[in-house]
Amino acid sequence: MMKPDTLTRAWIALIVFSALSMVAAGLVNNGFDQRLTGSLVLALALLKARVILSRYLGLADAPSWRRGFNLALTLFCLILLGLYLFPQI
Amino acid sequence: MSANPQPSLLEELPGDLMMWVLIVSELLIFGAGLAAFLAVRLSDPAGFAEAQSHLHRTGAAFNTIVLITSGYLAAKALHWRTLAKRTAARMALVAAAALGVVFLVIKGVEYADKAAQGITYETHPFFMFYYLLTGFHAFHVVAGILVLLLVAWRDAPDNIEIGAAFWHMVDLVWVLLFPVVYLLA
Numbered sequence: 046m047m048k049p050d051t052l053t054r055a056w057i058a059l060i061v062f063s064a065l066s067m068v069a070a071g072l073v074n075n076g077f078d079q080r081l082t083g084s085l086v087l088a089l090a091l092l093k094a095r096v097i098l099s100r101y102l103g104l105a106d107a108p109s110w111r112r113g114f115n116l117a118l119t120l121f122c123l124i125l126l127g128l129y130l131f132p133q134i
Numbered sequence: 135m136s137a138n139p140q141p142s143l144l145e146e147l148p149g150d151l152m153m154w155v156l157i158v159s160e161l162l163i164f165g166a167g168l169a170a171f172l173a174v175r176l177s178d179p180a181g182f183a184e185a186q187s188h189l190h191r192t193g194a195a196f197n198t199i200v201l202i203t204s205g206y207l208a209a210k211a212l213h214w215r216t217l218a219k220r221t222a223a224r225m226a227l228v229a230a231a232a233l234g235v236v237f238l239v240i241k242g243v244e245y246a247d248k249a250a251q252g253i254t255y256e257t258h259p260f261f262m263f264y265y266l267l268t269g270f271h272a273f274h275v276v277a278g279i280l281v282l283l284l285v286a287w288r289d290a291p292d293n294i295e296i297g298a299a300f301w302h303m304v305d306l307v308w309v310l311l312f313p314v315v316y317l318l319a
Contacts, residue, residue, distance in 0.1 A: 052213065056206040059309075063198045067191070070317040079319055086313045093309040101209045101302040102157075103148035110147055121165055128172035129318055132179040 055100035185260035204233035227286035
């Protein structure tokens with residue numbers, strides 16, 4: 046079987062992460078802790094953003110820039126997570 | 135002296151520097167909007183949750199798949215153009231733009247549904263942010279469609295790289311906007 050190329054693997058990963066986000070968000074209706082599901086949804090959003098930056102936008106070939114963008118995005122998602130969780134503390 | 139000196143930091147950056155300046159600027163604008171959305175939610179989490187229940191998650195999730203696939207086609211177009219497969223690249227760009235139109239149609243249906251429910255930006259602060267963030271994003275989708283069609287016509291590899299980068303920025307903003315506005319309960 047032919048192995049999918051890097052771009053196709055990135056696309057598959059994005060589809061899988063998107064599906065997992067929907068599943069994680071839906072778990073609230075099954076009694077799962079909102080803080081856990083919210084954290085999962087934001088973690089998956091971060092993963093998707095990293096894939097787009099690395100593979101679609103080509104930062105995989107620019108490791109210094111990729112590290113910088115990943116750091117900034119991670120901090121941003123942590124701020125969003127903090128704002129999301131604050132009312133539930 | 136080394137025969138192959140290391141590229142400078144700016145030389146390492148793929149594509150056009152000004153496009154990256156635009157990407158970072160747009161991320162900062164949308165990032166500030168999303169942070170403000172969650173900050174205002176602090177004052178009324180129950181009201182925000184109730185307002186969010188009026189959104190159509192499945193349609194928005196389908197739109198995520200549409201944009202991700204469109205971005206994939208734009209990235210493939212650049213790949214094919216560098217291999218001198220001009221027709222394949224052009225077709226991929228037109229298909230990416232067509233998926234952008236699909237995104238807008240679904241968004242239009244979503245807005246029409248809200249209007250039918252009597253929901254406007256004044257209904258609740260949630261909807262003010264909803265219309266502001268998704269509307270501004272939709273405006274970028276329109277611009278991105280035009281850019282994709284333009285670079286399908288003027289298909290120099292550098293043009294396609296810039297056009298595809300703009301489209302990936304639109305994609306990137308959506309994968310952050312969608313979970314915050316539609317999924318975080």
